[in-house]
Amino acid sequence: MTRRFYRDTWAEIDLHAIATNVREVSKLYDNKNVRIMAVVKANGYGHGAIEVARTALSAGATHLAVALLDEAIELREAEITEPILVLGRIRPEDVAIAVEFNVMVTVFQLEWLIEAKKHLHADECIHLHVKLDTGMGRIGVRSKEEAASLFRFIQADESFALNGIYTHFATADEQDLSYLNEQHTRFVEMLGWLKEWGIKKPLIHSGNSAAGMRFPEKAFDLFRLGISMYGLTPSPEITDDLPVSLKQAFSLKSRLVQVKEMPAGEAISYGATYRTKQREWIGTIPIGYADGWLRYHSTNGGAVLVNGQRAPFVGRICMDQCMIRLPGPVEVGTVVTLIGADGDDEITMDEVAARLGTINYEIPCVISSRVPRIYSNDKLL
Numbered sequence: 001m002t003r004r005f006y007r008d009t010w011a012e013i014d015l016h017a018i019a020t021n022v023r024e025v026s027k028l029y030d031n032k033n034v035r036i037m038a039v040v041k042a043n044g045y046g047h048g049a050i051e052v053a054r055t056a057l058s059a060g061a062t063h064l065a066v067a068l069l070d071e072a073i074e075l076r077e078a079e080i081t082e083p084i085l086v087l088g089r090i091r092p093e094d095v096a097i098a099v100e101f102n103v104m105v106t107v108f109q110l111e112w113l114i115e116a117k118k119h120l121h122a123d124e125c126i127h128l129h130v131k132l133d134t135g136m137g138r139i140g141v142r143s144k145e146e147a148a149s150l151f152r153f154i155q156a157d158e159s160f161a162l163n164g165i166y167t168h169f170a171t172a173d174e175q176d177l178s179y180l181n182e183q184h185t186r187f188v189e190m191l192g193w194l195k196e197w198g199i200k201k202p203l204i205h206s207g208n209s210a211a212g213m214r215f216p217e218k219a220f221d222l223f224r225l226g227i228s229m230y231g232l233t234p235s236p237e238i239t240d241d242l243p244v245s246l247k248q249a250f251s252l253k254s255r256l257v258q259v260k261e262m263p264a265g266e267a268i269s270y271g272a273t274y275r276t277k278q279r280e281w282i283g284t285i286p287i288g289y290a291d292g293w294l295r296y297h298s299t300n301g302g303a304v305l306v307n308g309q310r311a312p313f314v315g316r317i318c319m320d321q322c323m324i325r326l327p328g329p330v331e332v333g334t335v336v337t338l339i340g341a342d343g344d345d346e347i348t349m350d351e352v353a354a355r356l357g358t359i360n361y362e363i364p365c366v367i368s369s370r371v372p373r374i375y376s377n378d379k380l381l
């Protein structure tokens with residue numbers, strides 16, 4: 001899948017790690033009839049949606065989820081035929097496209113159904129998952145009245161097939177479980193309404209990585225596995241509680257394009273904010289903020305690994321390049337690890353996220369499409 005590239009910066013995606021993570025997580029459900037919906041939105045959290053989807057499916061996932069209709073179409077065009085759910089709202093006027101590509105969509109508004117109906121031919125049927133807002137406050141049906149009219153409309157019309165009902169947790173990755181329990185209880189209560197209305201239960205799902213791994217007993221029919229499929233912990237708060245050991249799949253690498261010995265007092269990069277303190281070896285690497293390697297990486301002790309040793313960023317990160325202080329003379333062409341392991345040391349996604357004051361999810365997502373993704377186990381594809 002990798003296109004030809006001519007630059008010395010790339011992301012290495014370990015598909016074997018992804019397959020292992022899916023299998024390890026599946027073991028939590030060995031005796032239960034719960035299937036895995038692999039979440040590959042945002043280009044598979046920056047890892048490559050098609051490659052991750054194929055790997056997850058081959059490792060036992062049965063469903064896929066994306067955020068956008070466009071992302072679902074990309075998977076269909078790659079000849080992926082398993083069920084795909086769009087988690088976000090699609091425009092009602094695009095409903096025929098979702099039918100054409102056999103994609104399930106999320107609904108939570110009566111007006112959406114009324115409008116979508118106008119865009120469907122008599123013999124067309126769209127598969128729906130109704131989203132219930134049990135406390136995330138993002139998208140979803142909140143009240144019994146809203147739910148009643150929505151479900152009634154779906155039941156009464158052959159153009160609509162109710163395939164699933166789901167909700168999303170706001171705090172599944174926290175130590176304090178009170179809000180999660182409130183949401184779960186609310187969800188169960190809302191599902192009870194269906195019985196009242198005589199509606200046969202479709203596929204029910206609630207858990208993301210954090211909930212699905214921590215509380216398998218709370219799962220229903222599907223488990224929406226996202227971040228942990230990529231080998232990342234949903235939050236540092238629960239790292240020690242997880243019942244599976246995860247393997248990080250994403251590494252980011254570059255190569256030194258110049259190494260120069262500099263005397264004390266020389267300036268490095270825009271603003272001349274860094275000056276060599278003594279004789280120093282300065283290396284230049286071809287990655288910058290246009291690659292998603294944000295300027296902030298050069299603060300807060302930001303460093304890379306070169307021959308297994310830490311080398312800090314010096315001076316400001318430019319659009320396409322940045323500089324590091326090397327422990328000594330190193331050959332041009334030497335591999336630099338910005339994320340991942342080298343020798344005995346490792347720069348984890350969590351370390352990089354902490355440096356930027358953010359969460360690990362954000363890091364691979366913002367590494368731009370200018371950085372080619374290469375797949376270390378493409379025999380899995």
Ligand SMILES: *Cc1c(COP(=O)(O)O)cnc(C)c1O
Pocket residue numbers: 039041087168207208209210224225226227228234
């Ligand atoms: C992104 C997303 C997930 C996956 O969450 P992770 O924390 O990455 O496992 C699950 N459900 C919904 C609705 C999402 O938007």
